[in-house]
Amino acid sequence: MSGHQLSGRAVLSQVREELARYHPVIAPQNLRVAVLRFEPGPEDPQAWRLRxxxxxxxxxxxxxxxxxxxxxxxxxxxPPTVSPAEFAARLDAANADPAVSAVIIQFPPPARLAALVHRLNPAKDIDGLLDERSLQRACATADGITRIVAPFAEGATVAVIGARGFVGSGVVRLLADRQIATLPLDQGDDLRRAARADIVVSTAGIPHLLTPNHIRPHHRVVVDSGFSPRPDGTVAGDISPQAATLPQHITPVPGGVGPVEMAVLMERIVRQVADPALKSWTIPPVPYLGRAAAAQMRSTGIRRAPGRVPGPAAAPRPGTEAPRHDKKRSGPTR
Structure with a gap:
């Protein structure tokens, strides 16, 4: 049995198509979004340059x-030489500008600037960067991961690798909101415990961290949120190539969680400026096998995924019936 890849790009394509109807509402308002990111310096370590x-x-x-x-x-x-005063002035100007609907600060910022992120106006923090001050329950990446997990999660335990990190803690929080059991794992824990779970989410950002010691054929879905550019121009996820074919479903890297993150951000900003009643898009129930059936298929050498994954159910247009919300809902790693 080989893992069926869950395409985040397909999700994003359908959400973009559905939300395109708001373009005639948004464009005439001359609204802006600020996206701030940091350039590495020539003397920065390679690990930082790759991040x-x-x-x-x-x-x-x-x-x-x-x-x-x-x-x-x-x-x-x-630039790498940007001063705290310059960064603070950028944020203050964006906060004060009524035409700026949202501000995205690409993480991670340099350590000397990290505390200044909290100058951001919570009303413009659509990516949930401000912890308890944010109007969002979690960051867009964690939201997208939770939507991917949801169709597989009935009666499941979800192992979250990197559970104490920014994204991982958001995943644990959102899964708890849905009353989905989690197994939080992080540095210092025995990550082999993930093999006992029904679903694995990895937000560690460590290339090829998880191997066949951690990923098993009974796993309904593995969500790989790792996105680590490498010096040769390729990108690595947290799941090793030897383990990527083992679970029933898996998100690819690139083309998995990253596009889904974009779909969440698009939904959030449309809800903020154009349609407060916009309902969240979901992914319909996805077929998967129980542990015994997955083990039997593996033992007989059958190599096929348990079924095709349907596309996301977009939020309904005004006046239409909303999609059914239940435990089998779901929602670029990149």
Missing amino acids: MEASRISAEQKVRAFTHLGFAVDHVVL
Whole structure:
């Protein structure tokens, strides 16, 4: 049995198509979104330069997503020499500008600037960066991951790798909101415990961290939120290639969680400026096998996924019936 890839790009494509109807509402308002990211310096360690490359890719995805909706996007690239005063002034100006509907700060910022992120106006923090001050329950990445998990989660335990991190803690919180059991795991824990869970989510950002010691054929879905650019130009996820074929379903890297994150951000900003009643898009129930059936298929050598995954159910247009909300709902890693 080989893992069926869940395409985040397909989700984003359908959400973009559904939300395009708001372009004539948004564009005439001359609204803007500010996307701020940081450039690495020539003397920065390679690990930091690669993280900033991931930030660049994500920022460019956001520019395309918001432009599609009719926003003008200020993509601000801050040099490695930017001072705390300069960064604070940028945030203060965006907070004070009524034409700026949202501000995205690409993470991680340099450590010397991290505390200044909290100057951001919570009303413009559509990515949920402000912890308890945010109007969002969690960041868009965590929201997207939770929507991917939801169709598989009935009666399941979800192992969350990186559960104490920014994204991972948001996933644990959102799953708890849905009364889905979690197994939080992080640095210092025995990650092999993930093999006992029904679903695995990895937000660690460590290339090829999880191997066949952690990923098993009974896993209904594995969500790989890792996105680590490498010096050779390729991108690695948290799941090793040897383990990627084992679960019943898996998100690819790139093309998995990253596009879904964009779909969540698009939904959030449309709800904020154009349609407060906009309902969240979902993914319909997805077929998967129980542990015994998955083990039997593996033992007999059958190599096929348990079924095709339907596309997301977009939020209904005004005057139409809302999609059914139950435990089997779901929602670029990149």
